[in-house]
Amino acid sequence: WRLQAPLIAEINRLKRQAGAVILAHNYMTPEIFHGVGDYVGDSLGLAKEAARSDAKIIVQAGVHFMAETSKILSPEKTVLIPDLRAGCSLASSITGADVRLIKARRPGLPVVTYVNTTADVKAETDICCTSANAVQVVEWAAREWGVDRVILIPDEYLARNVAAQTTVGIIAWKGRCEVHERFTAQDIADMREAYPGAEILAHPECPEEVLAASDFAGSTAAMSDYVATKKPKQVVLITECSMASNVAGDVPGVEFIGPCNLCPHMKRITLENIRDCLVNRQFEVTVPEDIAARARQAVQRMVDLPP
Numbered sequence: 596w597r598l599q600a601p602l603i604a605e606i607n608r609l610k611r612q613a614g615a616v617i618l619a620h621n622y623m624t625p626e627i628f629h630g631v632g633d634y635v636g637d638s639l640g641l642a643k644e645a646a647r648s649d650a651k652i653i654v655q656a657g658v659h660f661m662a663e664t665s666k667i668l669s670p671e672k673t674v675l676i677p678d679l680r681a682g683c684s685l686a687s688s689i690t691g692a693d694v695r696l697i698k699a700r701r702p703g704l705p706v707v708t709y710v711n712t713t714a715d716v717k718a719e720t721d722i723c724c725t726s727a728n729a730v731q732v733v734e735w736a737a738r739e740w741g742v743d744r745v746i747l748i749p750d751e752y753l754a755r756n757v758a759a760q761t762t763v764g765i766i767a768w769k770g771r772c773e774v775h776e777r778f779t780a781q782d783i784a785d786m787r788e789a790y791p792g793a794e795i796l797a798h799p800e801c802p803e804e805v806l807a808a809s810d811f812a813g814s815t816a817a818m819s820d821y822v823a824t825k826k827p828k829q830v831v832l833i834t835e836c837s838m839a840s841n842v843a844g845d846v847p848g849v850e851f852i853g854p855c856n857l858c859p860h861m862k863r864i865t866l867e868n869i870r871d872c873l874v875n876r877q878f879e880v881t882v883p884e885d886i887a888a889r890a891r892q893a894v895q896r897m898v899d900l901p902p
């Protein structure tokens with residue numbers, strides 16, 4: 596990715612001139628992640644940074660729901676995404692109207708919504724969560740509402756994986772991440788046979804049999820931290836392909852092996868369209884203020900939970 600140095604230098608100059616920061620998700624390609632990202636991390640980390648940053652312009656090197664989350668938390672800032680088509684199969688699995696229907700059927704139960712959702716879904720929500728804090732948020736919501744069950748939407752697998760770690764009952768939806776749902780227990784068995792010493796880390800959006808066969812389950816940031824602290828000799832990251840390339844840059848000596856899947860939505864973001872985004876101030880992401888105000892409460896509640 597160092598071959599891209601001239602374009603990287605141009606982006607870094609443009610962003611300084613514009614007073615912009617680039618928030619880059621862990622699934623960005625290495626030239627974006629290492630070359631131009633001011634803040635890199637998982638969905639939770641980027642949401643917190645969007646709230647904290649005093650930059651006038653936020654460029655979201657990630658998918659659309661992340662840009663919306665930044666705008667919800669920072670309505671006074673200009674939030675740009677380099678390609679408006681960078682979506683997410685989880686975000687498109689459910690609408691605000693669906694959530695209203697679920698709530699009507701289960702009155703009195705809190706609604707916990709994964710951040711991988713549109714603003715109008717968040718607006719129908721009591722509190723958001725990410726894969727990094729889902730168990731903590733579910734337990735908080737059950738305590739606050741004084742109930743033994745909560746609604747956790749829209750990722751069916753995240754819901755099942757949370758259910759396995761708590762006594763709180765979980766009512767789920769049928770959304771799936773098109774990247775993580777494709778991993779199978781057979782993938783893990785094959786890796787164990789080929790690389791008996793390798794540690795296998797999986798994202799909680801994977802099917803439960805994949806997590807059961809893995810050594811560790813966690814958000815993208817939790818996976819990077821695990822590799823940085825434990826420095827296993829060989830590691831398999833059961834997630835999007837850029838994760839391994841990005842983490843590898845920071846932990847020489849660790850060998851990254853094994854299967855990965857590409858997220859076509861994340862891969863819509865490129866150095867070229869980040870440059871165009873800064874030059875032309877495109878594409879601005881906005882959220883109607885009535886929706887943003889209700890969604891903000893749900894996201895802010897999550898951000899304010901103690902670590």
Ligand code: 13P
Pocket residue numbers: 621636637638639683711725726727772800813814815816
């Ligand atoms: P995290 O970065 O929160 O682990 O989420 C992964 C993901 O799939 C985001 O789209």
Ligand code: SF4
Pocket residue numbers: 658682683684685686711772773774775800835858859860861
């Ligand atoms: Fe959505 Fe999955 Fe892509 Fe993340 S990896 S943006 S959850 S489709």
